[in-house]
Amino acid sequence: MPNDGLPIPVIIDCDTGVDDALALLFAVRHPELDLRAVTCVAGNTDVDGVVLNTLTVLEQAGAPEIPVARGADRPLIEFSRSARHVHGEDGMGDLGLPAPRRRPADVDAVTLLRREILASPRPVTLIPTAPLTNIALLLRTHPEVTRNIERIVFMGGAVACGNATPVAEFNVWHDPEAAAILLTAGVPITMYGLDVFQRVVVPGADVRRLRENPEPGTRLAGELLAHRPSAPDITTDPEAGGVGDAGAVCAVVDPGGITTRLLPVEVSLAPGPTRGQTLVDRRPRPGESELHTGPREQALVDVALDVEVERFTKLYLTTVERA
Numbered sequence: 001m002p003n004d005g006l007p008i009p010v011i012i013d014c015d016t017g018v019d020d021a022l023a024l025l026f027a028v029r030h031p032e033l034d035l036r037a038v039t040c041v042a043g044n045t046d047v048d049g050v051v052l053n054t055l056t057v058l059e060q061a062g063a064p065e066i067p068v069a070r071g072a073d074r075p076l077i078e079f080s081r082s083a084r085h086v087h088g089e090d091g092m093g094d095l096g097l098p099a100p101r102r103r104p105a106d107v108d109a110v111t112l113l114r115r116e117i118l119a120s121p122r123p124v125t126l127i128p129t130a131p132l133t134n135i136a137l138l139l140r141t142h143p144e145v146t147r148n149i150e151r152i153v154f155m156g157g158a159v160a161c162g163n164a165t166p167v168a169e170f171n172v173w174h175d176p177e178a179a180a181i182l183l184t185a186g187v188p189i190t191m192y193g194l195d196v197f198q199r200v201v202v203p204g205a206d207v208r209r210l211r212e213n214p215e216p217g218t219r220l221a222g223e224l225l226a227h228r229p230s231a232p233d234i235t236t237d238p239e240a241g242g243v244g245d246a247g248a249v250c251a252v253v254d255p256g257g258i259t260t261r262l263l264p265v266e267v268s269l270a271p272g273p274t275r276g277q278t279l280v281d282r283r284p285r286p287g288e289s290e291l292h293t294g295p296r297e298q299a300l301v302d303v304a305l306d307v308e309v310e311r312f313t314k315l316y317l318t319t320v321e322r323a
Helices: 020-031 049-062 108-118 131-141 145-147 170-174 178-181 205-213 214-225 246-253 288-293 309-320
Strands: 006-012 033-041 068-070 124-128 149-155 190-193 258-267 278-280 299-309
Touching: 006 020, 006 108, 006 131, 006 246, 020 033, 020 214, 020 246, 020 309, 033 049, 033 246, 049 068, 049 108, 049 214, 068 108, 108 124, 108 131, 108 145, 124 131, 124 170, 124 246, 131 145, 131 178, 145 149, 149 246, 170 178, 178 258, 190 246, 190 258, 205 258, 214 309, 246 309
Parallel strands: 006 033, 006 124, 033 068, 124 149, 149 190, 190 299
Antiparallel strands: 258 278, 258 299
């Protein structure tokens, strides 16, 4: 990551989404990030709802005019499957927020991604917090963008167990082919998966403080956290809230807060119970399969295996309370 004192140019590709909203609130308020654009894809809710939610969050946060573009309304091959049972009927906690005055850009997500990446004076860090359909379409349609991409830090995948299935995380499971294309991008990639995603939790006392804040963006962070309980095996605090996707943006600002290993990763594309699984090879040496048939070609990815929870929680809170 650049460390020259200048803000890091970033683009977030999201399916807003309670925790995508938490990620946006962090990104627009952290002084070391220059959020150049936001692109939207179907996932937690339908893509039009994602666009509406994204514009609403940016407006509530008092963000500058940041271009927001509508992207894919379904995965590359399969039909779209939402997560409204987690994020509410509107995809963002059913908080009843006023409709935004802002309007989306007059170009599609892939066009906006290409434009902003190539126009950036410094290489861009892409932060997908959603199914990877837009990113896959970008890489296949405009492969020249990789010359101005510093890194892709994506929220997706899992080393241990999944949430959409016993082995597959939702974002990768929603569009496994797109995730497989992402791994061929030819740029450095960090996988911020469920193994760390579920661990960064804001204590209930802090959630209550945020909800009582008169500043709209800070208060919204509290309302979103209150809607998003932490994983039940992580904390006994019933009012605590997990930051979820926002942890991937924290990792861009503070990469030292996660422990990563460069490991071979591939996505299971076959039909059946393992479809969408991210297969992370942590073996210290080749196994019988490789000895008998030769090694498979697999992408090397910086896989997040551990996270400093208190460090990221403090980083998140100090950032979103910055009005």
